[in-house]
Structures are given as structure tokens and as C-alpha cells.
Amino acid sequence: MSSLAFQDVVVRYDRHVAVQPFTDSVRPGEWLCLIGPNGAGKSSVLRAVAGLVGHEGTITVDGAPLAVRSPRRRAALVAYVPQSPLIPADMTGFDYVLLGRNPYIGYFGSESRHDRALVQDVLERLDLVRFADRRLGTLSGGEQQRLVIARAVAQEAPVLLLDEPTSALDIGHQQQALELVDRLRREHGLTVVSAMHDLTLAGVYADRLTLLHQGSVVAAGAAAEVLRAETLSEFYGVSVSVHHDPDGTVVVVPRRTAPLA
Amino acid sequence: MTAHADHRPRHRWWLLAALALLVGAAVLGAMVGPAGSISSTNWHIIWKIRLPRVVLAAIVGSMLSLAGASYQGVFRNPLVDPYLLGSAAGAGLGATLVFAYARSATLHWPVDPLPLAAFVGALVAVLVTYSVGVSFGGNSLTLVLAGVAVAALCTAVQQMVLLRNADVIDEVYSWISGRLSTATWADVRLVTPYVLVSSVILLLHRRQLDVLRVGDEEAASLGAEVKRVRLVVVIAATLGTAAVVSVSGLIGFVGIMVPHVVRLVFSASYRWVLPMSIVVGATFLILADVPGRVLEHGRETPIGVVTAFLGAPMFIVVLRSKRRLT
Ligand SMILES: Nc1ncnc2c1ncn2[C@@H]1O[C@H](COP(=O)(O)OP(=O)(O)O)[C@@H](O)[C@H]1O
Ligand SMILES: [Mg+2]
Numbered sequence: 001m002s003s004l005a006f007q008d009v010v011v012r013y014d015r016h017v018a019v020q021p022f023t024d025s026v027r028p029g030e031w032l033c034l035i036g037p038n039g040a041g042k043s044s045v046l047r048a049v050a051g052l053v054g055h056e057g058t059i060t061v062d063g064a065p066l067a068v069r070s071p072r073r074r075a076a077l078v079a080y081v082p083q084s085p086l087i088p089a090d091m092t093g094f095d096y097v098l099l100g101r102n103p104y105i106g107y108f109g110s111e112s113r114h115d116r117a118l119v120q121d122v123l124e125r126l127d128l129v130r131f132a133d134r135r136l137g138t139l140s141g142g143e144q145q146r147l148v149i150a151r152a153v154a155q156e157a158p159v160l161l162l163d164e165p166t167s168a169l170d171i172g173h174q175q176q177a178l179e180l181v182d183r184l185r186r187e188h189g190l191t192v193v194s195a196m197h198d199l200t201l202a203g204v205y206a207d208r209l210t211l212l213h214q215g216s217v218v219a220a221g222a223a224a225e226v227l228r229a230e231t232l233s234e235f236y237g238v239s240v241s242v243h244h245d246p247d248g249t250v251v252v253v254p255r256r257t258a259p260l261a
Numbered sequence: 262m263t264a265h266a267d268h269r270p271r272h273r274w275w276l277l278a279a280l281a282l283l284v285g286a287a288v289l290g291a292m293v294g295p296a297g298s299i300s301s302t303n304w305h306i307i308w309k310i311r312l313p314r315v316v317l318a319a320i321v322g323s324m325l326s327l328a329g330a331s332y333q334g335v336f337r338n339p340l341v342d343p344y345l346l347g348s349a350a351g352a353g354l355g356a357t358l359v360f361a362y363a364r365s366a367t368l369h370w371p372v373d374p375l376p377l378a379a380f381v382g383a384l385v386a387v388l389v390t391y392s393v394g395v396s397f398g399g400n401s402l403t404l405v406l407a408g409v410a411v412a413a414l415c416t417a418v419q420q421m422v423l424l425r426n427a428d429v430i431d432e433v434y435s436w437i438s439g440r441l442s443t444a445t446w447a448d449v450r451l452v453t454p455y456v457l458v459s460s461v462i463l464l465l466h467r468r469q470l471d472v473l474r475v476g477d478e479e480a481a482s483l484g485a486e487v488k489r490v491r492l493v494v495v496i497a498a499t500l501g502t503a504a505v506v507s508v509s510g511l512i513g514f515v516g517i518m519v520p521h522v523v524r525l526v527f528s529a530s531y532r533w534v535l536p537m538s539i540v541v542g543a544t545f546l547i548l549a550d551v552p553g554r555v556l557e558h559g560r561e562t563p564i565g566v567v568t569a570f571l572g573a574p575m576f577i578v579v580l581r582s583k584r585r586l587t
Contacts, residue, residue, distance in 0.1 A: 050481075050482045051481065051482070052478055052481055052482060070484075071481065071484045071485065071486055072484035073484075074484065075482065075483050075484030076484070078482075079482075080479075080482040082478065082479060082482070085475070085479060086475050086476035086479060087475075088474040088475060088529075090524070090529035091471075091474060091529060091530070095471070095530055096475075099471070099472055099475060099483055100483065102472050102483040102484050102485060103483065103484040105468070107469070108465045108466075108468075109468070110468060110532075111468075116267075135529075155483070
């Protein structure tokens with residue numbers, strides 16, 4: 001289990017500042033969910049951790065800065081599931097998940113017997129064996145998404161980043177994917193940081209929510225503290241009603257703004 | 262329990278079968294020619310004329326196919342060929358300059374300046390393309406666009422030179438169409454070191470090319486050093502391409518078609534596409550070089566014309582049969 005800490009992290013694209021100084025500390029095994037309207041900087045935070053965009057400040061895993069790591073070492077610490085993965089249509093499911101082993105294979109090397117066995121094991125545990133020989137182009141969006149998550153699992157990194165992992169899925173597959181992440185988190189003690197649009201689902205699965213707006217944190221804490229009708233109306237410009245189920249679930253329901261006839 | 266079928270043993274058999282086919286093609290290539298088949302001719306013709314030609318065809322065909330597959334990998338585009346970044350136009354310009362200005366002056370040189378000029382022209386063109394592309398971001402799109410610009414510039418200069426030196430148009434044209442007819446063991450010796458170095462480097466990168474298939478960004482998140490891989494693969498593929506172009510001229514279509522056929526009938530993984538392209542490319546060019554020798558006596562059909570003539574219909578057949586299967 002590993003902790004992930006941000007200290008005054010700033011991300012800019014040329015002059016445009018996408019993330020204002022961001023400081024947070026994600027406990028080992030914790031699930032932090034970033035929420036906020038489009039363009040708030042959620043993806044930029046995740047991409048900074050994955051090393052895909054430069055940043056100021058420091059990001060550390062277990063206290064050691066990520067920036068000084070070699071790309072392979074970093075990939076062994078942090079697995080990243082992008083918002084819209086590029087799916088090579090003629091690659092098989094097995095070969096795709098095998099890509100997750102790249103951080104452990106030498107530059108000129110080939111995968112070992114252990115790598116292949118591990119991929120087979122991941123496919124079995126995630127109930128994806130039947131897609132091992134299928135070409136990705138012949139799979140549905142939900143099936144592809146599960147293979148992307150399987151690739152991240154094969155990466156065996158203690159920190160898992162998910163950028164809107166469910167936005168392309170129907171409600172059943174959304175739940176399936178998030179349950180899968182939750183299970184992996186429990187079984188392997190993964191530390192998870194995700195960006196999500198569905199606020200109710202975010203509240204259900206994450207331990208903690210952080211609401212970003214124009215690159216700054218404007219609210220943070222447990223679901224009940226962050227998901228308030230006034231807060232959401234201020235930063236999303238939406239009209240919602242928030243219900244608290246007896247089991248603690250916070251349900252966010254959009255409201256019609258026009259009066260009912 | 263392994264529900265997943267491991268394809269590697271089957272792929273190895275395919276590779277062996279393709280190698281056997283290559284040997285068959287080489288034997289055929291050595292036996293056929295205007296001087297008749299083996300029984301009616303002597304070993305001198307086979308050793309001095311036909312064998313170097315067969316060997317050079319194998320080297321050129323495999324190098325162009327391997328370089329084409331590698332370029333397709335680093336640019337994530339199945340429609341590119343090894344000439345993408347301007348190596349063909351650069352080599353063409355280098356050769357044209359020699360034909361136009363240096364032919365008589367270098368007549369008594371111990372070495373022929375033609376291959377050297379084509380080689381240098383190809384390398385310089387790709388170098389310029391790469392520097393321009395990198396200064397504008399260095400992603401595959403800027404590189405390809407820079408390649409288009411450099412190729413256009415080289416071709417424009419070449420045409421200006423040809424307009425002023427109309428007497429060499431025939432020679433330049435025949436060089437551009439590609440040729441194996443003048444192959445000698447000296448040509449083989451000249452290109453072999455470059456082709457060997459290039460091929461070894463490219464083959465060592467075959468797994469890296471598979472990682473790049475998920476895009477620069479995801480590949481980087483998997484720990485790949487995308488820019489380094491792209492630079493090394495482009496340099497190696499260009500070196501090999503420039504070397505074979507310098508002795509055989511511009512043989513088109515092989516570099517784009519062979520990797521495609523391999524991908525369609527065999528495997529889309531670069532770990533198999535690269536080695537298989539070497540074998541299939543060599544076989545294809547040896548066979549393509551046979552009809553040109555016997556069709557017309559006196560003047561041979563340029564090999565570049567034959568490859569397109571044979572390759573295009575073959576390609577369409579493969580495409581069609583594959584579409585029916587899937
Ligand atoms: N590659 C980029 N170049 C320039 N600006 C970018 C780039 N990526 C994101 N941005 C800008 O940074 C801000 C934050 O974007 P992003 O992190 O993608 O937000 P979110 O994921 O919350 O929708 C936005 O204003 C967006 O326009
Ligand atoms: Mg985003």
C-alpha cells in the first residue's frame with residue numbers, strides 16, 4: 001500500500017494555468033475522487049501524476065518524488081487509465097493486457113513466462129478470459145473498458161489513476177467497472193485517484209471528494225460535506241436536489257428549472 | 262488451466278514455412294534467365310550474374326519491407342512507406358545531380374559516386390525533415406508534414422536540374438524506376454553492413470513498436486520512452502533504406518504492401534510483423550525480378566514497374582479474401 005502526496009502542484013499549458021497550487025495527501029488504500037465541471041483541471045492533475053504533463057511543486061509516492069524516477073520505474077508505481085483510451089483494433093485482448101507488463105521488461109527484452117502467467121491470471125480474476133483471443137475492434141465499449149482496467153491491473157502499480165472510467169458505459173457497466181476497482185482496492189490495497197462526472201456514483205465509491213473549479217479546490221471532504229445543493233449550483237451552475245439515503249448514500253438529482261405546467 | 266491459446270508455436274511454424282518458400286524462390290531466381298535454365302548454361306553465368314542479382318533482390322526486398330513496417334509502427338499509420346520522410350526524394354535528387362553534373366568528371370574515379378550521392382541525399386533529406394519536425398513539436402503529424410515539404414522541395418530542385426539537362430532525363434528516369442539488372446557482388450558487399458546494422462536495431466525494437474500502438478501518451482504512461490524509440494527506429498530504418506536505394510534505385514510499393522499482407526494473413530503484432538516482413542519481402546522481390554528478365558529481350562522492364570504490376574493485384578486479392586473471412 002502506498003500513499004500519494006501533492007505539494008503545491010501547478011500545471012500550466014503555455015501561459016494558461018490549469019491547476020492552481022494543489023496540495024493533498026491520499027492515504028494508502030484510500031480512494032480520492034476529483035469532481036468539477038469540464039475544464040476544472042481534473043485530467044491535468046491525473047496527467048501530472050502519470051508524468052504526461054510537466055508540473056511545478058512535488059508529487060510523491062511513499063514520500064519519494066515521482067519526477068526523478070525513470071519512466072519505467074514511475075510506471076511501476078502509477079498506473080493510468082485515460083479518459084479516452086486509444087484502442088488498437090487489430091490487437092488481441094491478451095496482447096493488450098500484456099502491455100501493462102512493459103515497466104518490468106527490458107528495453108530490448110521480451111516478456112517472461114511470469115509476465116504471461118500474470119496476464120492470464122488477471123484475465124481470469126476479472127472474468128475476461130473469453131476476450132483473450134478476440135481482436136479489440138470486435139468488442140463492445142464496455143468490454144474494451146474492462147480490458148483497459150485489466151491492463152492497469154497487470155501493471156501491478158500501487159497507485160491507480162482513473163480518468164472518467166465510466167463515462168462511456170451504461171449504468172450496469174458503470175457499476176460493474178466501479179465495483180471492480182473497489183474490489184481491487186480492497187484485495188490489493190490500491191490507492192485510487194479518479195475523476196468522475198456522476199456525482200452520486202462518486203459519493204458512493206470514493207472515501208473523499210475534492211471539488212475543483214478553474215484549477216482550484218473549492219470544496220473537499222466526505223460526500224455529505226461536498227455534495228450540497230448550494231455548492232453544486234455555485235460551481236456547476238446547476239439546479240439539483242440532494243437526498244440523503246438512510247444508508248449514508250448521497251443522491252444528487254437534477255431539477256427542472258422551468259416550473260412544471 | 263490456459264483457456265488462452267498461445268499463438269507463438271503456430272507463428273513459428275509459419276515463419277519456417279515462409280523461409281522455405283524464400284529458399285524455393287532463390288533457387289528459381291538462379292535458374293531462370295535469358296541464357297536459359299541451369300542445364301543449358303554454365304556456372305559462370307549463375308555465379309557472376311544471376312546469384313548476385315537474387316541476393317541483392319532479397320536484401321532490397323527485405324530491407325524495404327522491414328523499414329516500411331517499422332515506419333508504419335512509429336507513425337501508427339499503415340499507409341506510410343519507408344520513403345515517408347523524404348528519403349526517396351533526397352536520393353533522387355542526389356542521383357540526378359550526379360547524372361547531370363558529375364558523370365564525365367568522375368568517369369575514372371575508382372568508386373562510383375552515384376550510390377554515394379543517393380545515399381547522402383536520402384540521409385540529408387530525412388535529417389532536415391527530422392530537425393524541422395522536431396522544432397515544431399516532434400509528434401508524428403509534424404514529422405510527416407515536414408517530410409512532405411522536404412520531399413516537395415527536393416523534387417522541385419530535381420526538376421529544375423532536369424529542365425536544364427534534358428539529355429540525362431532517360432538515365433534519371435530509369436534509375437528512379439528501380440533496377441536490379443546491373444547487380445554485382447560489389448553492390449551486395451556495399452549494402453550488407455548497413456542493412457545488417459539497420460535490421461538488427463529494428464528487430465530489437467519490435468516489442469517497443471507494439472507498445473506504441475496505444476498512442477504516444479498511453480505508451481509513455483506504460484513507461485515507454487516514445488521520442489527515443491521513434492528517433493532510433495527512424496534513423497535505423499532510414500539508414501537501411503538509403504543503402505538499398507543507393508544501389509537499386511527507387512523500388513516502390515514493396516515497403517507498404519508486404520507489411521500489410523503479413524498483417525492481414527498472419528499477425529498484427531510487430532513482434533511477428535517485423536521478422537515475417539523480412540522473409541516475405543525478400544521472397545516477393547526475388548520473384549518479381551524473374552518475369553522482367555524473360556519477358557523482353559534486350560531491354561528489361563524496370564523492377565519498380567514489375568513490383569507494382571504484380572503487387573497491386575495480389576494486394577487486392579488478399580484484401581478481398583480477408584474481408585470475406587471477417
Ligand atoms: N493540452 C492542452 N493544451 C492547452 N490547454 C489545455 C490542454 N489540456 C487541457 N487544457 C486546459 O486546461 C484546463 C483544464 O483541463 P482539464 O484538466 O482537461 O480539465 P477537466 O479534466 O477537469 O475537464 C482547461 O481550461 C483546458 O482547456
Ligand atoms: Mg478531463
